[in-house]
Amino acid sequence: xxxxxxxxTGKTTPNxxxxxxxxxxxxxxxxxxxxxxxxVLKIGTTPRDGGSEILILYAAAGMRVxxxxxxxxxxxxxxxxxxxxFNGSNTLLNQLQTDKFTEVDLYLAADDxxxxxxxxxxxxxxxxxxxxxxxxxxxxKDSKKKIETLADLLREDVVVAVANPDQAAVGKTARRQLxxxxxxxxNRWAQLEAHVTKSxxxxxxxxxxxxxxxxxxxxxxxxxxxxVAMPKFSEDLVAVPVPELDTDPNLVSIAILRSSPSSASASxxxxxxxxxxxxxxxxxxxxxxxxxxVWEDPLQVNFFCGAVNRHxxxxxxxxxxxDEGVTINTMYDGCGILTxxxxxxxxxxxxxxxxxxxxxxxxxxxxxxKQWFQEAANVSDVELVIAVPKNSTMxxxxxxxxxxxxxxxxxxxxxxxxxxxxxxxLKSENLYDKLKEKQxxxxxxxxxxxxxxxxxxxxxxxHVDATIAYISDVLPNTDDVDIIRIxxxxxIAIQPFSxxxxxxxxxxxxxxxxxxANSPEAFEAAGFHFRLTDKSVSExxxx
Numbered sequence: 001x002x003x004x005x006x007x008x009t010g011k012t013t014p015n016x017x018x019x020x021x022x023x024x025x026x027x028x029x030x031x032x033x034x035x036x037x038x039x040v041l042k043i044g045t046t047p048r049d050g051g052s053e054i055l056i057l058y059a060a061a062g063m064r065v066x067x068x069x070x071x072x073x074x075x076x077x078x079x080x081x082x083x084x085x086f087n088g089s090n091t092l093l094n095q096l097q098t099d100k101f102t103e104v105d106l107y108l109a110a111d112d113x114x115x116x117x118x119x120x121x122x123x124x125x126x127x128x129x130x131x132x133x134x135x136x137x138x139x140x141k142d143s144k145k146k147i148e149t150l151a152d153l154l155r156e157d158v159v160v161a162v163a164n165p166d167q168a169a170v171g172k173t174a175r176r177q178l179x180x181x182x183x184x185x186x187n188r189w190a191q192l193e194a195h196v197t198k199s200x201x202x203x204x205x206x207x208x209x210x211x212x213x214x215x216x217x218x219x220x221x222x223x224x225x226x227x228v229a230m231p232k233f234s235e236d237l238v239a240v241p242v243p244e245l246d247t248d249p250n251l252v253s254i255a256i257l258r259s260s261p262s263s264a265s266a267s268x269x270x271x272x273x274x275x276x277x278x279x280x281x282x283x284x285x286x287x288x289x290x291x292x293x294v295w296e297d298p299l300q301v302n303f304f305c306g307a308v309n310r311h312x313x314x315x316x317x318x319x320x321x322x323d324e325g326v327t328i329n330t331m332y333d334g335c336g337i338l339t340x341x342x343x344x345x346x347x348x349x350x351x352x353x354x355x356x357x358x359x360x361x362x363x364x365x366x367x368x369x370k371q372w373f374q375e376a377a378n379v380s381d382v383e384l385v386i387a388v389p390k391n392s393t394m395x396x397x398x399x400x401x402x403x404x405x406x407x408x409x410x411x412x413x414x415x416x417x418x419x420x421x422x423x424x425x426l427k428s429e430n431l432y433d434k435l436k437e438k439q440x441x442x443x444x445x446x447x448x449x450x451x452x453x454x455x456x457x458x459x460x461x462x463h464v465d466a467t468i469a470y471i472s473d474v475l476p477n478t479d480d481v482d483i484i485r486i487x488x489x490x491x492i493a494i495q496p497f498s499x500x501x502x503x504x505x506x507x508x509x510x511x512x513x514x515x516x517a518n519s520p521e522a523f524e525a526a527g528f529h530f531r532l533t534d535k536s537v538s539e540x541x542x543x
Contacts, residue, residue: 055082055260055269056103058092060110060169061205062223063252065230066286067108070279074272078297082269088168088205089114096123096257105260106270108252110169110206110224115255124255125263125323126511128274131287132249133226135173137240138213138233147220150178150244154191160200161209161221162192170206173250174222181244188244213237224250226287252287256323264325268297271324274507294504300327301505302350304338306361306417307453308382308470309495311526313359313516320515326508331355334416334451335365348372348502356503357512361417361452361470362493364424374506376496379516380528383471384421384491386484387459395466396484398426402434407445407464409455410435417493418452422468425490456481472527495528 059067064086071082085092089109096107096118107124109115110133118124139147145158153160163171178189196202200218203209209221210228214236228239254273260266273279275295283289305313310332317328331338338358345354358373360366366376388395394406401408411419426432439446447464449455455467460480470493474483497516499509520530 053080053265055080055105055266057082057084057106057108057269058096058104059084059086059108060089060092060252061086061207062110062170062227062230063108064207065232066279066282067273069282070273073278073282074269078272080265080269086205088163088171090169090172091167091204093118093123096259097121100259103259103261104257105262105266106254107257108254108273110250110252111173112251112253113172114169115253118255118257122258124257126267126514127253127255128270128507128511129290130252130254130274130280130292131226131283131289132251133224133287134241134247134249135170135177135222135245136225136228137220137242137245138210138223138228138237139220139240140213140216140236141238143219145219148240150181150188150192150242153220154195156199158220159218160192160196161212161218162196162200162202163206163209163222164202164204167204168206169250170222170224170227171202173247174245177245177247207232210237229286249288251290252283263323267324267326271295271299271508272297293507296505298327299325299505299508300329301356301503301508302353303328303330304342304355304358305330305332306335306338306359306365306495307332307451308361308417308472308493309359310453311472311476312519312522312528316516316519316522317512320512324508324511328512332453334411334419335361336412336415336417336420337450339365339368342369342372348500350500350503354502355500356505357497357499357509359495359497359516361495362421363496364420365417366496366498370498372502373498373500376498377513377517378531379495379497380523380530380532381492381494382528384418384425384468384486384493385471385474386466386486387456387469387474387477387481388466388484389459389462390480390482392465392482398429398431398468398486401426401466402431402438404438404441404444406466407447408435409447409449409458409464409467411452411455411468412448412450415450416452418455418468418470419448421490421493425468425486425488428488428490470527475527494531 067084075081089111092107093114107118115127119127152158165171165175175189178192179187181188206223206227210223210233212218213221214233225239227233228237254270256263256266256270272295274292276292278295280289280292317330321328342354345352348354350356400406410422413419413423423432426435438444452470452473455469456473456477458464459467460477474481497513499506517532523530
């Protein structure tokens with residue numbers, strides 16, 4: 001028979017069947033509590049590595065049916081689990097604000113007002129559009145009450161449910177629209193609010209009020225047209241559109257949150273959900289989807305970028321690649337070379353190397369290929385200056401370029417923008433033909449370069465006495481080079497950004513554009529003048 005030590009007396013006594021030593025009982029109890037806490041903590045913690053990757057999605061309650069279907073498809077294809085918390089759009093946004101340390105990856109709202117607000121509040125880094133929907137009145141198909149107008153909702157015999165405008169997007173939209181409609185001395189929202197407060201009900205989500213109509217606890221509710229189309233409601237409910245609720249369709253969108261431990265993984269799912277051949281096919285059963293990108297994984301896009309932009313764009317692109325989990329094949333070169341390459345690619349297909357996006361050194365070279373691109377956004381401009389070796393006095397103005405014995409380097413006008421702009425500038429001063437004559441003379445040094453990036457090196461090394469270059473190329477070399485300003489209206493290069501019409505990833509590239517548009521300090525620090533305003537960002541680059 002086994003025995004145990006009595007901790008109080010120090011004596012060893014035999015164990016009796018069915019009894020547990022009090023010390024062991026205490027230890028087992030503590031161990032059990034620790035184990036329980038570990039389990040609880042594990043439940044509340046999201047594993048992010050290996051084969052157990054999990055994403056956390058906050059989603060508008062009205063989107064439950066398509067979102068759950070897409071999440072299941074995504075897990076089947078990728079093995080990634082997406083855990084969803086459904087609620088009203090505003091309620092979810094408030095949760096994100098309240099608990100900023102929760103590792104939530106994505107936020108899908110029934111109105112892009114909320115996702116854009118998440119960006120403004122610093123909670124989200126980017127948004128992706130998904131689909132459109134409009135508010136309507138929902139009634140039972142077998143209802144005996146004739147409800148055909150908004151005024152019918154105010155009848156004493158009609159019980160109405162409305163989503164709380166401070167919690168749900170459909171409630172906010174209804175309030176916004178009805179505040180505009182005045183009848184007598186008051187507006188329709190005040191009338192409806194008073195009627196619902198007296199005999200109806202306010203609830204936190206659109207699904208709650210649609211379900212009330214379905215089960216007959218209320219006669220009508222203001223819901224999304226997409227809500228009535230959902231399988232749970234489509235057999236019992238009918239949508240009644242009314243002019244007072246007719247507005248520009250609300251945009252359902254998804255935001256990639258800064259609280260995500262893996263922005264690339266979150267972005268990957270968001271791209272899947274918003275891809276026209278993946279998630280949007282499911283949304284299309286119930287809503288009017290946008291024209292989304294094509295799903296590719298891994299995803300690569302081509303970016304042709306004029307050499308002058310490299311100082312700023314290279315770092316932005318690298319960060320964007322990391323955040324989005326994509327590869328951007330960026331080619332920096334003279335714009336003449338880049339546009340010539342575009343013209344050799346059959347049917348302008350990105351799969352054959354044509355750029356999905358082009359950021360030129362100046363609008364001059366975008367003009368040559370603009371038929372293949374959407375409307376451009378002019379991001380910045382940069383000054384053309386004369387660069388000379390440090391403390392040199394041989395060249396003081398453009399006129400000195402044509403003097404005999406002055407060694408100069410200029411851009412080649414058919415290969416790079418700086419060359420084309422230099423030619424335009426010198427022609428305006430009646431100096432270009434003289435420079436070409438000088439170039440043809442014996443013993444004269446007039447070097448032509450294929451890219452702006454190579455001009456300053458010759459000046460700094462003392463191989464030439466002057467060049468015309470972008471000030472952004474000169475500023476990093478002011479220990480070896482002096483700057484002479486040019487007094488001319490033609491001494492400016494404007495950098496446009498444009499997305500190719502043939503690209504299958506326009507929404508991704510609009511996010512890249514917004515990343516560039518949100519980097520004015522980087523451009524200014526590099527010597528550029530930043531041209532974009534908040535309004536021009538929203539209206540440009542193919543949006």
